Amino acid sequence: MSRLRQIGEWFDARLQLAGVIRESMQHPVPKASASWWYVFGSAALTVFILQVVTGILLAFTYVPSAAEAWNSLQYLNHHVTLGWFLRAVHGWGSNFMVALVLIHMCQVFLFGAYKYPRQLTWILGVFLLLMTLGMAFTGQVLRFDQDAYWGLGIGASITGRIPLIGQQAVHMLLGGPIIAGATLSRFFAFHVFLIPGLLIGFVSLHLLMVLKLGINEWPMPGRIVRKETYEREYHELLKKDGIPFVPGAVWKDMLFSAAIIVAIMACAAFFGPYGPTGYPDPTIVQTIPKPDFFFLWLYAMLALLPPGMETPALLIGPVIVIGFLILLPFLSGEGEKSWHRRPVAVVTLLFVAIALGTFTKLATFSPWSPIMDGWSGDPLPVSFLNGRTPLQRQGALVFQGKQCRNCHSIGGSGGLRGPALDSVATIMTRDQLVRQVVQGGGNMPAYGKNLNPAEVAALVSFLETLYPPNRPPARDASQAEMKQVAAPTPAPNH
Amino acid sequence: MIGGQEEVNETRQTGELSRREWLTKIGLLLNGIAVTVLAVPILGYLISPILGSERGKYKRWIALGDVNEFPEGQTRLAKFDNPITSFADGDTDHIPCWVRRIQGEQFQVFAVNCAHLGCPVRWFPQSGLFMCPCHGGVYYQDGSRASGPPPRGLFEYSHKVEAGKLMIETGQLPTLSTTAKLMARSRGCQG
Numbered sequence: 001m002s003r004l005r006q007i008g009e010w011f012d013a014r015l016q017l018a019g020v021i022r023e024s025m026q027h028p029v030p031k032a033s034a035s036w037w038y039v040f041g042s043a044a045l046t047v048f049i050l051q052v053v054t055g056i057l058l059a060f061t062y063v064p065s066a067a068e069a070w071n072s073l074q075y076l077n078h079h080v081t082l083g084w085f086l087r088a089v090h091g092w093g094s095n096f097m098v099a100l101v102l103i104h105m106c107q108v109f110l111f112g113a114y115k116y117p118r119q120l121t122w123i124l125g126v127f128l129l130l131m132t133l134g135m136a137f138t139g140q141v142l143r144f145d146q147d148a149y150w151g152l153g154i155g156a157s158i159t160g161r162i163p164l165i166g167q168q169a170v171h172m173l174l175g176g177p178i179i180a181g182a183t184l185s186r187f188f189a190f191h192v193f194l195i196p197g198l199l200i201g202f203v204s205l206h207l208l209m210v211l212k213l214g215i216n217e218w219p220m221p222g223r224i225v226r227k228e229t230y231e232r233e234y235h236e237l238l239k240k241d242g243i244p245f246v247p248g249a250v251w252k253d254m255l256f257s258a259a260i261i262v263a264i265m266a267c268a269a270f271f272g273p274y275g276p277t278g279y280p281d282p283t284i285v286q287t288i289p290k291p292d293f294f295f296l297w298l299y300a301m302l303a304l305l306p307p308g309m310e311t312p313a314l315l316i317g318p319v320i321v322i323g324f325l326i327l328l329p330f331l332s333g334e335g336e337k338s339w340h341r342r343p344v345a346v347v348t349l350l351f352v353a354i355a356l357g358t359f360t361k362l363a364t365f366s367p368w369s370p371i372m373d374g375w376s377g378d379p380l381p382v383s384f385l386n387g388r389t390p391l392q393r394q395g396a397l398v399f400q401g402k403q404c405r406n407c408h409s410i411g412g413s414g415g416l417r418g419p420a421l422d423s424v425a426t427i428m429t430r431d432q433l434v435r436q437v438v439q440g441g442g443n444m445p446a447y448g449k450n451l452n453p454a455e456v457a458a459l460v461s462f463l464e465t466l467y468p469p470n471r472p473p474a475r476d477a478s479q480a481e482m483k484q485v486a487a488p489t490p491a492p493n494h
Numbered sequence: 495m496i497g498g499q500e501e502v503n504e505t506r507q508t509g510e511l512s513r514r515e516w517l518t519k520i521g522l523l524l525n526g527i528a529v530t531v532l533a534v535p536i537l538g539y540l541i542s543p544i545l546g547s548e549r550g551k552y553k554r555w556i557a558l559g560d561v562n563e564f565p566e567g568q569t570r571l572a573k574f575d576n577p578i579t580s581f582a583d584g585d586t587d588h589i590p591c592w593v594r595r596i597q598g599e600q601f602q603v604f605a606v607n608c609a610h611l612g613c614p615v616r617w618f619p620q621s622g623l624f625m626c627p628c629h630g631g632v633y634y635q636d637g638s639r640a641s642g643p644p645p646r647g648l649f650e651y652s653h654k655v656e657a658g659k660l661m662i663e664t665g666q667l668p669t670l671s672t673t674a675k676l677m678a679r680s681r682g683c684q685g
Binding site: 068149154157167177179281285303401440450 | 552582584588614621632642672
């Protein structure tokens with residue numbers, strides 16, 4: 001023991017770090033802040049370290065070349081001992097890291113921790129969030145599969161909407177005229193050197209400020225933050241009710257971080273690594289690109305925004321959101337911290353969370369996309385053919401063969417792009433059906449050029465049979481009148 | 495070290511520029527000049543992807559294949575190698591496009607990239623539509639927008655027939671800002 005102590009002292013006489021470390025460990029925190037609510041930031045840091053370690057290990061095998069990246073990931077998955085597990089830990093780690101950073105941010109926002117004097121800590125945190133998302137996107141690109149390739153295409157298309165310098169911006173993003181070797185190389189540099197380097201620097205400053213300014217006290221309704229009095233009040237609180245971080249609060253951070261690492265390993269072991277999906281050959285157009293989980297909300301928004309609003313939303317939206325996040329501590333740098341007295345903050349947070357959650361949920365089944373094999377992979381249920389006339393059955397064939405089901409569901413299967421047609425005859429008359437098929441409209445293409453009159457007639461007579469037994473089909477009252485006048489015979493029952 | 499500090503304090507008091515301070519400023523200036531000079535090649539290296547496009551050297555005419563490979567009245571997927579390639583491209587410089595031969599030497603050559611956000615559109619001959627799997631863009635057989643979020647029709651490559659070969663002008667990923675000119679010219683050709 002004394003030998004160890006001697007060695008320790010020999011090093012510390014030269015490094016002179018023991019004092020700083022001891023001081024940092026024992027810095028006082030308010031007792032109420034040694035809470036389970038305050039563990040998310042440290043857990044995010046733990047996962048970041050895990051990502052750095054697993055990332056370096058993956059780089060032992062990964063080849064950052066458009067020609068070899070996909071093969072090297074297959075090699076990692078199937079040939080390198082436990083390569084699949086490290087890929088899985090890195091992939092799941094990224095999901096956990098984005099989630100933890102977001103939860104940490106929500107907690108800081110709800111607890112008013114961004115207010116005086118911690119404004120800069122918050123602003124650095126905003127940049128840390130952006131960098132974390134940047135890591136998630138560039139990481140998805142490094143998994144150089146079809147999703148990555150077409151994801152880059154989407155990135156380039158968004159960039160191409162920038163006015164005046166769109167073309168230059170696209171070529172800067174891609175490192176050349178097309179998505180190719182140079183593109184992957186620069187995203188590799190971003191993912192492995194540039195962003196992590198910045199992250200390490202920003203995380204260090206972020207942490208330094210937490211140490212220097214002290215952790216946010218538990219917000220109490222009515223305890224108002226004022227520039228003139230805050231520091232005195234905080235130090236009085238520390239004197240009265242402070243405990244040293246080690247061992248007062250650190251055990252909660254450690255337990256939570258350990259639980260997170262175990263959870264990541266469990267997900268990695270059970271669910272395995274992400275892809276890679278299909279081989280990145282752009283001539284394989286039979287692909288349905290989808291972004292990773294944390295960009296699904298964006299994928300949904302891009303489908304649901306009105307076309308005219310898309311470019312402004314894509315180019316101005318991020319500026320407004322990031323600008324608001326950066327300006328937040330200046331807009332409300334003082335005042336109430338407690339969520340009990342900040343209804344607007346709580347409602348805003350709930351609104352954003354519900355909106356993002358809804359978009360993400362929608363994106364998991366993307367009702368706005370045609371199902372590309374809806375017509376070929378999904379036979380029409382027999383119940384829709386029973387008791388139909390030959391003409392109506394011919395119409396069912398047209399319905400199936402002309403890809404109508406890519407967008408329209410019937411009998412519970414098919415696309416969700418257009419309305420379900422199970423009871424379309426109850427809301428549209430024959431003439432209306434013909435018009436809709438031939439001219440389209442309401443986001444439906446016009447089929448006039450691609451259906452001959454016989455096909456239209458057959459299709460519409462099939463569609464006319466689509467009504468439930470307890471509801472009558474739609475009738476054109478004037479037409480019925482005309483028929484009565486022309487040939488007063490009772491209509492045949494269905 | 496302590497002596498130096500005293501000297502600095504002294505000069506501050508007297509307001510004179512000491513030899514050391516003067517040399518420090520010279521040092522800063524020299525470093526500034528060196529960094530500025532170094533910045534020129536660094537910037538040149540960084541913006542090289544833009545310099546390439548400025549001179550228009552990304553665009554070339556290439557042959558898609560024999561005209562007779564494309565039956566009249568049909569739309570088929572054709573593949574070509576991008577004119578600008580590098581050693582590390584793998585298969586990413588193999589580019590697909592949709593070729594519609596209307597009749598005779600009347601063609602339309604569409605980029606597979608949806609005008610909305612660049613996903614690959616697929617041709618459905620039965621319904622005569624291009625459909626996009628990402629956000630639901632749909633186009634008619636002539637490339638015009640049928641429905642969904644795309645702000646315009648499909649991107650078209652300029653094309654011509656030379657010595658029985660279908661040629662297209664290509665070289666860069668079509669996006670809303672990289673293909674506007676291409677489109678205008680192709681319209682002009684069709685007259």
